[in-house]
Amino acid sequence: LTQIRTGRLPLNDHLCKIKKADTDKCEKCNRGRRETVQHFLFECQEYKILRSKMDQAHKKAKRNLKMIFQSEQHTKILLRYVVNTRRF
Numbered sequence: 001l002t003q004i005r006t007g008r009l010p011l012n013d014h015l016c017k018i019k020k021a022d023t024d025k026c027e028k029c030n031r032g033r034r035e036t037v038q039h040f041l042f043e044c045q046e047y048k049i050l051r052s053k054m055d056q057a058h059k060k061a062k063r064n065l066k067m068i069f070q071s072e073q074h075t076k077i078l079l080r081y082v083v084n085t086r087r088f
Contacts, residue, residue: 001075004037004065005065009088011036013034013039026046029044047081051081054080054081058074058078
């Protein structure tokens with residue numbers, strides 16, 4: 001949870017900054033986008049189906065981290081999405 005809030009998930013954008021990856025680009029969707037927390041959670045086409053389920057559950061908080069983190073239930077839904085991607 002802290003890594004999501006600080007933007008320091010082990011995604012290529014962060015890993016490249018600390019010299020642990022050769023590129024900051026997303027290798028899952030191959031769209032040339034930086035693999036940031038925002039991209040991983042809300043944009044990457046690789047996780048489109050999982051994200052749609054998360055979006056339905058979040059309703060008005062959809063794709064708004066500030067609103068998601070204000071609700072324990074929404075935070076749990078977000079964390080379930082992260083686990084279900086099997087990215088980590």
